[in-house]
Amino acid sequence: MTMPTRLPSPYEGPSSSANLADILERVLDKGVVIAGDIRIDLLDIELLTIKLRLIIASVDKAKEMGIDWWEDDPALSSRARRQELARENAELRARLERMEAISGEEELERAREGRERS
């Protein structure tokens, strides 16, 4: 049983003691949504929030523990997104080469067969 030692009166907010996940959950995911002049893609934030739900301990503690999964997560890190794109490109290029090689061989094969028949 974890209980706060303080009672709600006089008003004392939770921010000094609340864990980061609780603060982020509210500040990012709850609260009034008003479209400001600076438009940010809310969908981006939703994605971020889902990822952030995974965060319970402080970020520092996570880093201490060697947990830095978000750095490789395309939804969280633009660097990871770039890497993902580069990887996909390389994969597609390799596939294309393989296909070209195969169709090239087939053509050769057909040509050879043609010669043999004639």
Add this chain to the structure above:
Amino acid sequence: MSALRYVYALCRPFSAPLQHPLTGVGGAPARQVEHHGLVAVVSQVPEEDFAEEPLKAHLEDLDWLTATARAHQKVIDALSGVTTPLPLRLATVFRDDSGVRVMIEERKDDLRRALDRVEGRVEWGVKVYIDDRETDTAESDSPAGKATSGRDYLRQRRTRTMAHEEMWEKVEEFARRLHGTLSSHAEESRLHAPQNSVLSRASGRNVLNAAYLVARSSSEEFVELVGRTGDDTPGIRVELTGPWAAYSFTGLMEGET
């Protein structure tokens, strides 16, 4: 670089003085923009951080996000000491004061309704955890000891699985009961998605993650109620956070009225 306006909250005009000079994101002083009998609490933020592109990049930077979220929450907390603020979502940004006024003008009816709904109330967060370590320890302490044959192994595995399932059922039942009791003592309640504890196995698995809207005057009672309902069963842990501004009850989220 010019400055933009970051809006933290909306509230009714208040006369009580804030305890300390209020500072917001980046240490900038917070001030009030009053319009149509509503007050927006704003501070200036640099365009180089809060224009669309840099903001998007920042939102992926956990250190930045943490600092900004804490600064945001600090302002909301300070306001809660003197009035009942309607907290906005992180990074609600306008070009200038007149942009803020236009927003108030357009949304004033919604905002007033939402403010009435939360006036004099606070939000309490209650989470129930099942401590996986407890159940694991209980299992390894079981007299069965090491399996000596394949059949033994299967039997032990079955016993473990059943113990685990029983524990889960017990915790779920406990959470359901607790939520029922607390809901009946709150004006409104919301169930949030459980927090996933990938990063801190020590604190167990989150089974219930709920928020309750409670009148400030009944809050002491509510806190005591949570304390009394806490279960002594090993492996179950109840955590209370708050009082928060009524983040989960603003009624202006998508999909709500």
